[in-house]
Amino acid sequence: MRLLTAALLVVLxxxxxxxxxKPPPAKSGRQKIEYGPSYYVLDVPGRYTPxxxxxxxxxxxxxxxxxxxxxxxxxxxKNKGYILCLPASENPQGYSEDDMKRIVEIAKEVxxxxxxxxxxxxxxxxxAGGFVTCHLCADHPEIFTAGAPVSGCLVxxxxxxxxxxxxxxxxxxxxxxxxxxxxxxxxxxxxxxxxVAFDExxxxxxxPPAEAWKDQFEWMETLVPPDCLGVLQGARALVEAKQxxxxxxxxxxxxxxxxxxxxxxxxxVSKAIGEAADKAIADAKAAGDAKKTVDLLSKAxxxxxxxxxxxxxxxxxEEARGAASK
Numbered sequence: 496m497r498l499l500t501a502a503l504l505v506v507l508x509x510x511x512x513x514x515x516x517k518p519p520p521a522k523s524g525r526q527k528i529e530y531g532p533s534y535y536v537l538d539v540p541g542r543y544t545p546x547x548x549x550x551x552x553x554x555x556x557x558x559x560x561x562x563x564x565x566x567x568x569x570x571x572x573k574n575k576g577y578i579l580c581l582p583a584s585e586n587p588q589g590y591s592e593d594d595m596k597r598i599v600e601i602a603k604e605v606x607x608x609x610x611x612x613x614x615x616x617x618x619x620x621x622x623a624g625g626f627v628t629c630h631l632c633a634d635h636p637e638i639f640t641a642g643a644p645v646s647g648c649l650v651x652x653x654x655x656x657x658x659x660x661x662x663x664x665x666x667x668x669x670x671x672x673x674x675x676x677x678x679x680x681x682x683x684x685x686x687x688x689x690x691v692a693f694d695e696x697x698x699x700x701x702x703p704p705a706e707a708w709k710d711q712f713e714w715m716e717t718l719v720p721p722d723c724l725g726v727l728q729g730a731r732a733l734v735e736a737k738q739x740x741x742x743x744x745x746x747x748x749x750x751x752x753x754x755x756x757x758x759x760x761x762x763x764v765s766k767a768i769g770e771a772a773d774k775a776i777a778d779a780k781a782a783g784d785a786k787k788t789v790d791l792l793s794k795a796x797x798x799x800x801x802x803x804x805x806x807x808x809x810x811x812x813e814e815a816r817g818a819a820s821k
Contacts, residue, residue: 518604521545533594535582535601536562539609540573548728550615551578552715553602553631553639555624557647558589565621568708575716577615580605590627598631602638614727614760617715619643619708622673622701629654629680632661641718641756643711646701648677655687660759663691664714666707668699690755718756723749727757730764739768743802765803772804776811785819 519528523543528535540549552572556565562581569579582601584594605611618639620628625647632642633654642658645666650658663684667677674695684691694710696703719727726748733742742764749761772795779791792812799805 516604518608521608521610530582530601530604531585531597533583533585533597534562535580536566537581537605538566538573538579540576540578543609545610547576548610548612549576549578550617550715551580551605551609551611552617552619552712553598554579554581555590555598555618555620555627556581556583557620557622557624559587560621560624561587565624567705568621569619569712571709572712572715578605578609578611589623595627595630598627599635599638602635606638612724612728613731614640614719615715616640617643619645619711620647621645622647625673625677632663633657636661640760641715643715644677645703645707645711646671646677647673648680650680650684652683652687655684655689658684659688660756660762661689662718662756663689664694664711665691666694666699666703666711668701668703669695669697670700671703672701718754719760720752720754720757723752723754723757727760727764730761734764734767734771737771737798739771739799740797740801740805743768743799743804768799768802769804772799772802772807775799776808779811779815785815788815789819 519526521543523539523541525536525538528537552569554565554569556562562583565581569577572579580601582598584590606616616639618628618631618641625644626649628642628644629648629650632639633650636658641661642663646668648665648667665677665681667674678695681691681693692714699707726745730742730745733745746761746764749757752758775795776792779788779795782788782791789812792808792815796805796808796812799808
């Protein structure tokens with residue numbers, strides 16, 4: 496992990512992670528879930544159903560705080576179909592290396608247990624929790640897709656270069672003792688080409704009003720506009736069903752999307768389609784039998800019809816048919 500500042504790394508301890516852990520079953524409502532020497536608070540919208548895809552917001556407390564102190568920050572998000580997850584550090588005074596590892600495992604547990612929209616896995620935090628937000632997005636962009644730190648932001652140029660497709664919105668009041676550091680981080684992020692917004696109300700101190708969190712959530716909602724949300728989710732569902740051509744067709748509907756974030760998510764789905772095509776060709780060639788190779792590639796050509804990968808599949812099929820006829 497990249498260097499953690501003293502503001503983040505307050506304690507070092509060796510936490511014993513639970514081995515052979517069995518995650519609790521998915522259900523609606525608020526739960527306090529024990530995890531090793533710590534816990535996390537999970538709040539799931541009522542009438543949860545795996546048939547729906549939910550956004551998730553991971554919220555990190557500041558030094559001296561607990562998840563319970565921050566539950567109200569994004570309470571309104573539940574009404575919009577978001578799951579809220581608030582992990583606790585083992586020592587309330589700060590986050591250790593073990594806490595950071597545990598948070599990643601908690602995130603994986605939540606993503607595996609619930610029906611989560613992988614394009615809306617957002618991270619926010621206050622003070623030291625803001626530093627956690629930055630480091631998680633830098634170290635695990637494959638999990639956390641956008642960051643919204645408040646009163647605590649530390650992003651180095653090196654970190655920013657690894658987060659060019661991770662939008663950020665930083666809040667730091669002019670009277671916040673972390674303001675100068677947050678402002679410098681925003682400047683570095685912009686220099687490296689990151690998509691970052693900065694809100695710095697002159698009269699806000701380290702503990703901002705509820706408006707700060709309201710604005711952060713409204714920003715999260717703009718990342719994937721309603722008219723794009725269903726299309727993205729549908730395309731991912733088609734990829735999971737191995738209907739790659741139809742998935743590619745769905746993505747074409749987003750070609751005119753104005754959101755840079757949506758475009759970056761489209762690129763990821765398109766990449767998954769391309770990787771699936773490469774695997775289909777490799778598996779077919781490894782079949783060890785010319786006729787079986789032709790059969791597998793014929794099936795793949797149907798699955799990828801209409802996608803950019805169709806031409807690659809067709810070329811491999813023509814080659815296989817030539818080999819089979821000899």
